[in-house]
Each structure stands twice: as C-alpha cells, then as structure tokens.
Amino acid sequence: MMRLLSLFAALLLAATAQAAPPxxxxxxxxxxxxxxxxxxxxxxxxxxxxxxxxxxxxxxxEVLDRLKQAWDNxxxxxxxxGKKGRIAGFALPLERNGDKVTEFLVVPYFGACIHTPPPPAxxxxxxKSAKPLTGVKMMVPIWAxxxxxxxxxxxxxxx
Numbered sequence: 368m369m370r371l372l373s374l375f376a377a378l379l380l381a382a383t384a385q386a387a388p389p390x391x392x393x394x395x396x397x398x399x400x401x402x403x404x405x406x407x408x409x410x411x412x413x414x415x416x417x418x419x420x421x422x423x424x425x426x427x428x429e430v431l432d433r434l435k436q437a438w439d440n441x442x443x444x445x446x447x448x449g450k451k452g453r454i455a456g457f458a459l460p461l462e463r464n465g466d467k468v469t470e471f472l473v474v475p476y477f478g479a480c481i482h483t484p485p486p487p488a489x490x491x492x493x494x495k496s497a498k499p500l501t502g503v504k505m506m507v508p509i510w511a512x513x514x515x516x517x518x519x520x521x522x523x524x525x526x
Contacts, residue, residue, distance in 0.1 A: 393451060393452055393453040393512050394451070394452050394453070395452065395454070395455075396450075396453065396454045396515075398456075398490060400444060401443055401444055401489050402441075402487075402489050402490075403442050403443070403444050403445075403489075406441070406442055406489075408434065408437040408438060408441065408487065411433070411437075412430060412434065415430060417430065435484055437487075438484065438485075438486070438487040438488065439487075439488055440488065441487035441488040441490070442489060443489040443517045443519075447515040447517060448515060448516060448517045449514065449515065449516070450514070450515050451512075451513070451515075452513075452515060453510050453511065453512045453513075454473065454492065455509070455510055455511075456473040456474055456492065456508070456509065456511065457473070457474050457475075457476065457477050457479065457507065457508055457509070458471050458503045458504065458505065458506065458507055458509050459471055459472040459474065459506070460503055460504065464499060466501055466502075467500065467501055468496070468500050468503040469495065469499050470493075470494065470495050470496070471494050471503055472491055472492065472493060473491075473492040473494050473511045474486055474490065474492070475490050477506055478506065479491075488519070493520065494511055494513065
C-alpha cells in the first residue's frame with residue numbers, strides 16, 4: 368500500500384500533443400513548493416554511513432524501513448490548498464477507456480512509481496479530469512493544470 372497526496376481535485380487539462388494549454392495564465396508550481404519548509408526526512412539519518420553496511424545488515428534494513436515510513440507520511444504544503452496552478456511532470460494513467468484517460472498520477476521524474484521505492488507522498492499528484500483526455504500515456508511528460516486540493520490517500524497504485 369502506498370500513500371499519496373491528492374493535489375488536484377479537478378484537473379482541467381493535461382497539455383499533450385493533442386491539447387493546448389488553457390488561455391488564462393496559470394502560475395507554474397515547482398515540485399519543491401509541494402514540500403513544507405523545514406521538512407527534511409534525512410535529518411534523523413545524519414552521520415549514518417550506509418556505504419559501510421551490507422544490504423542484508425539488519426541496521427541497514429531498519430534505516431530503509433524508517434526512511435520509507437518518513438516518505439509515506441511526508442507532509443504537503445497546505446498553503447497550496449485551493450490555489451490554481453500548473454506543474455510539469457510525468458503521467459501514469461490509472462483510469463483509461465481506449466486512448467482516453469480520466470485519472471492518472473503525475474510524478475516529478477521519469478520512472479517514479481514504476482520502481483520501488485516510490486517518491487515521497489508529497490511528490491505524487493493524483494489527477495482527475497472531468498472530461499476524458501487523449502495523449503496521456505505512461506511516463507510521457509505533461510503539463511497538468513488545475514486547482515490544488517491537499518488530501519492524504521491510501522492506494523496500491525504505483526508500486
């Protein structure tokens with residue numbers, strides 16, 4: 368089970384080869400803006416040198432479990448709630464009807480969520496579109512436009 372933050376309540380458009388961006392100006396949101404200031408999941412691991420441990424070392428396994436837990440519980444920047452914006456990322460279609468997609472994840476880098484571990488929860492956007500979109504394909508770069516709604520969710524998608 369993977370945690371994610373649902374950051375777009377209603378995705379208005381995903382800009383692909385088939386679609387043009389909306390005519391009104393949408394401020395660009397950088398992925399770093401989704402992370403609250405001061406959140407640093409690596410802080411508790413300072414001074415720890417994993418390179419001196421074997422993969423099978425129980426201490427290394429414990430550290431990786433703690434890091435995964437920190438990523439699963441990653442907080443999102445609540446100041447984005449209700450804000451309009453656009454963000455560049457990579458699509459992972461979830462709901463598809465033929466070549467039309469109505470629900471997908473947007474992630475910050477190619478390959479995220481296909482392999483484990485997935486990105487922190489505050490770096491996974493669950494996007495929904497009121498009307499089916501064409502051209503949204505697995506790991507294709509897109510611009511997603513919409514209104515942010517910060518919510519935590521549990522899902523098996525992306526692992």
